[in-house]
Amino acid sequence: MSFKIAIGLSTRKAIPEAAQEAALKCVSQLPAPGDASLALVFSTPDFASAGLLKSIRQALKSNIPIIGCSAVNLITSEGIQKEGVIIALLSLANTKISCGLIETDKNKDPLSGAQELGTGLASHLKGQRRQFCLLFNDGLSENTSGLIKGLQSVLGVSFPFIGGGSSDNLKFRQTYQYYDQRVLTKGTVCALLAGKLNFGLGIKHGWRPLGNARVITESSGNIIKKIDGQNACYLYEDYFAKTIKELKKELPRISILYPIGVHLKGESEYLLRNIISLNDDGSITTQGDVPQGSSIRLMIATKESCLEAARQAALQVQVNLRDKKAEFALVISSASRAYLLGRQAHSEIKIIREILGRETPLFGFYSYGEYAPLGSINYYGQTYLHNQTIAILGIAQE
Numbered sequence: 001m002s003f004k005i006a007i008g009l010s011t012r013k014a015i016p017e018a019a020q021e022a023a024l025k026c027v028s029q030l031p032a033p034g035d036a037s038l039a040l041v042f043s044t045p046d047f048a049s050a051g052l053l054k055s056i057r058q059a060l061k062s063n064i065p066i067i068g069c070s071a072v073n074l075i076t077s078e079g080i081q082k083e084g085v086i087i088a089l090l091s092l093a094n095t096k097i098s099c100g101l102i103e104t105d106k107n108k109d110p111l112s113g114a115q116e117l118g119t120g121l122a123s124h125l126k127g128q129r130r131q132f133c134l135l136f137n138d139g140l141s142e143n144t145s146g147l148i149k150g151l152q153s154v155l156g157v158s159f160p161f162i163g164g165g166s167s168d169n170l171k172f173r174q175t176y177q178y179y180d181q182r183v184l185t186k187g188t189v190c191a192l193l194a195g196k197l198n199f200g201l202g203i204k205h206g207w208r209p210l211g212n213a214r215v216i217t218e219s220s221g222n223i224i225k226k227i228d229g230q231n232a233c234y235l236y237e238d239y240f241a242k243t244i245k246e247l248k249k250e251l252p253r254i255s256i257l258y259p260i261g262v263h264l265k266g267e268s269e270y271l272l273r274n275i276i277s278l279n280d281d282g283s284i285t286t287q288g289d290v291p292q293g294s295s296i297r298l299m300i301a302t303k304e305s306c307l308e309a310a311r312q313a314a315l316q317v318q319v320n321l322r323d324k325k326a327e328f329a330l331v332i333s334s335a336s337r338a339y340l341l342g343r344q345a346h347s348e349i350k351i352i353r354e355i356l357g358r359e360t361p362l363f364g365f366y367s368y369g370e371y372a373p374l375g376s377i378n379y380y381g382q383t384y385l386h387n388q389t390i391a392i393l394g395i396a397q398e
Contacts, residue, residue: 003092003395003397005328006036006088006091007025007077007087008024008025008029009025009081009087011081011083011084015047015049015055016055018047018052019055022084023056026039026088026089029089033060033062034061036090037092037095038064038065038066038092038097039060039087040067040068040087040088040090040134041053041056041087041178042363043074043084044071044072044074044081045072045175046083047070047085048176050181050182053180054181056087057181064089066179067134067178067179067189068177068189069175069178070175070176072167072169072170072335073335073338073365075333075366076362077361077362079349080366094195096195097193097194098121098123098125098194099192100192101187101188101189102137102147102188103184103187110147113150114148114188115153117188117190118153118154121133122155130155130192131193131194131195131199132161132162132193132201132393133155133161134161134163134191135148135162135188135190136166136177136188137188138166138177138185138188139165139166139368140186141165144371145288146289158373161371161373161383162332164371164391165370165385166367166368167335167366172368198395199320199321199395200317201373201394202312202317202391203370203372203374203389203392204309204310204312204389205272205306205386206301206302206308206309207259207272207301208305209270209298210298210299214228215294215295216296217292217293218292221289222285222288222289223284224283224284225282231281232282233247233282233283234282235298239298247278248278251275254275255276256336259274259299260272260273261273262294262296263294263295264291270299272387273287273290273387274388287369287387288369288386289385301388306341307344310333310348311351317355317356317392317393318356325357325397327360327397328395329362329364331352332390333364333366333391334368334369335368336388337366338366348390369385369387370391371383371391372389
């Protein structure tokens with residue numbers, strides 16, 4: 001077999017014991033743990049420390065690269081874990097991996113920093129067929145769109161990325177990224193994979209258009225200034241018949257239930273944008289860029305449409321794997337989806353298992369932003385920062 005996976009979870013309270021338990025569970029599942037190619041580590045925020053990564057490294061007794069991040073909740077085959085650390089060891093026989101990071105650097109332009117990172121990643125894989133890039137960064141960053149564009153300028157506009165923004169305990173204060181034995185804040189970590197690898201991507205959200213299409217007539221990055229020539233906030237003032245002051249009090253609920261859907265030329269799926277703030281000058285700040293001239297709609301979802309989106313995303317993975325059985329699935333789901341689904345959040349995981357197979361191990365986290373191609377079938381779509389979306393990476397034997 002060219003691909004092997006081992007997953008270990010621990011919910012022990014003490015960080016060293018939790019790290020050791022999760023790592024040793026992985027080691028016990030692989031016939032040759034020293035042959036592992038990459039370790040992915042996700043943990044809830046209370047576990048984010050250099051001690052966690054040091055203990056994992058000691059237990060693995062290996063110098064394989066480690067990347068990952070903090071998360072409000074973890075995703076496992078058994079369901080959602082609200083506390084703990086989870087590790088996945090990937091053993092990829094015919095695959096080369098190049099890892100890199102961007103440290104906290106407020107003085108560096110996000111685009112140029114990402115270009116440097118992309119160039120460094122690619123330089124270690126010359127002559128290799130690049131397959132996809134795992135990407136985890138600060139989910140509170142307002143520079144993620146620029147980060148992705150910078151990486152794409154080096155690796156290719158249609159090159160597939162899969163990943164998500166690290167999250168905290170819904171305080172929206174600070175998140176953490178993991179690289180070997182280092183814990184970063186406001187950083188970015190990547191793993192570029194090349195060689196022979198059978199993988200499939202799936203991404204869906206389940207939100208549907210509401211009302212008439214409108215046009216962004218003035219915007220700058222992630223700030224929408226004018227829609228159809230009027231102050232951007234009028235979009236919500238008109239629909240809800242409320243003032244900006246009244247809307248601000250309901251912003252968390254409105255942002256999740258009624259995000260903005262951006263229709264991009266050449267793409268069939270709407271790109272969702274969470275509302276970060278409704279500003280006193282009438283502008284709207286979103287999580288992610290909204291290009292001037294874009295056609296937009298208000299969007300709405302139900303629990304049923306969200307769960308159907310999870311099913312469709314898993315089916316996309318199956319199509320892209322050419323119906324070969326997934327040996328492993330990385331699942332990154334928006335923290336907003338968990339909020340909307342409430343007690344039914346576990347149903348999303350159950351549906352994915354039913355599609356991919358109950359024997360397929362699932363591993364992942366709830367994120368502040370998801371990264372994947374907008375049109376994932378055959379990877380023809382460009383990777384974007386998504387909101388309120390579920391993204392799945394499946395890997396199968398060749």
